[in-house]
Amino acid sequence: MAGKKTDDEMRKKEERSEQSAEEVEREVENPDIKELNKCREELEACEDKYLRMHAEFENIKKRMEREKEKSVAYAQEEFARDLLPVMDSLELALASIPMPEEGGDEHLTKLREGIQLTLDQFIKTFEKHHIKVVDIDQGFDPNFHDAVMQVESEEHKSGQIVQVLQKGYTYKERLLRPAMVSVAK
Numbered sequence: 001m002a003g004k005k006t007d008d009e010m011r012k013k014e015e016r017s018e019q020s021a022e023e024v025e026r027e028v029e030n031p032d033i034k035e036l037n038k039c040r041e042e043l044e045a046c047e048d049k050y051l052r053m054h055a056e057f058e059n060i061k062k063r064m065e066r067e068k069e070k071s072v073a074y075a076q077e078e079f080a081r082d083l084l085p086v087m088d089s090l091e092l093a094l095a096s097i098p099m100p101e102e103g104g105d106e107h108l109t110k111l112r113e114g115i116q117l118t119l120d121q122f123i124k125t126f127e128k129h130h131i132k133v134v135d136i137d138q139g140f141d142p143n144f145h146d147a148v149m150q151v152e153s154e155e156h157k158s159g160q161i162v163q164v165l166q167k168g169y170t171y172k173e174r175l176l177r178p179a180m181v182s183v184a185k
Contacts, residue, residue, distance in 0.1 A: 077171050080131050083122075084169060084177055090119045091167075126169075134168030134179045136161050144168055146178045156184035 093115050100109040126132070134144045140161050145168065153162050161181045168179030 073172065074174065076129060077174065077176065080126075080129065080169075080171050081176050083126075087119075087122055087126075088166065090115060090122065094119060130172045131176070132170050134170060134175075136164055136179060136181065140181070140183055144170075144175060144178055145181050147183045148180050149182045150185045151182050153184040158184055160184050 094112065097108055097112045097115070100112065136145070140147065140159055145161065148165060151162050153160075156162050160183065162184050163182045164179055165182060166177075166180040169176040
């Protein structure tokens with residue numbers, strides 16, 4: 001009896017597989033089924049296109065947000081760059097006034113003090129707004145220094161900064177203006 005059940009089961013499986021093959025043939029022959037399959041393929045293509053467009057839109061949205069944050073963070077950069085010549089002029093004015101001597105001209109002393117106070121206020125304001133002088137103690141760095149001339153110097157090694165002709169400044173992580181320096185030959 002167990003053998004008969006197995007044979008019956010095998011025959012039923014064969015019949016089902018024959019039916020499946022017949023159904024597939026009917027589907028291929030039936031134009032409605034072909035149209036349905038075509039619509040499914042088009043739907044899958046549209047879904048894929050939609051997902052790609054959605055991902056691209058999200059990437060653009062994130063990029064725009066990053067650019068907006070950067071613009072806000074560096075909005076004062078141009079204004080800071082415009083103030084640098086004023087700072088240079090104050091430093092030159094201070095350097096041009098001779099150091100006061102005892103019993104010297106009181107007006108020159110007051111003028112020097114006034115310029116120094118103004119310069120100190122500029123420096124504090126610059127520091128408050130993340131504007132810093134380019135460091136020259138680390139040595140010559142072409143990313144932060146412009147070598148405008150080379151000079152003979154026995155006191156300095158070759159390529160070392162000898163003199164700062166114009167200070168350089170950074171705003172946050174960006175270079176506002178490179179320092180103009182002379183370097184040893």
